[in-house]
Amino acid sequence: MIKINNNFLRVLMFIAGTALFAAAVMFLWNVLLPGIAGLPVINYWQAAGLLVLARILFGGIDGRSFQGHGHRNPFRESWMNKSPAEREAFHERYGRRHRRHRNGEDGEHKEE
Numbered sequence: 611m612i613k614i615n616n617n618f619l620r621v622l623m624f625i626a627g628t629a630l631f632a633a634a635v636m637f638l639w640n641v642l643l644p645g646i647a648g649l650p651v652i653n654y655w656q657a658a659g660l661l662v663l664a665r666i667l668f669g670g671i672d673g674r675s676f677q678g679h680g681h682r683n684p685f686r687e688s689w690m691n692k693s694p695a696e697r698e699a700f701h702e703r704y705g706r707r708h709r710r711h712r713n714g715e716d717g718e719h720k721e722e
Contacts (some may be wrong), residue, residue: 632658
């Protein structure tokens, strides 16, 4: 039996998954967008380029996913470290501001 390196298998699965995902993007683009938005049909390499562009624009180029391993959300961490009294004070302060913005300065509902 041949012993396969675990890293080699991961790289192979990554390449296969990326290839399939690019094919799915190409298929969906060519089925939907020419009819809906009048956009041209794309080939496989253009679909792969769209994936790379989307990764750069929306996922960064540092190798991490949107909510991947090691990703910290400072706002969530700050919220989770607040005491119940601090959370209530936050709701009181910003909740009133939201109601004023939505309903009017005095908190009464504005008729349009």
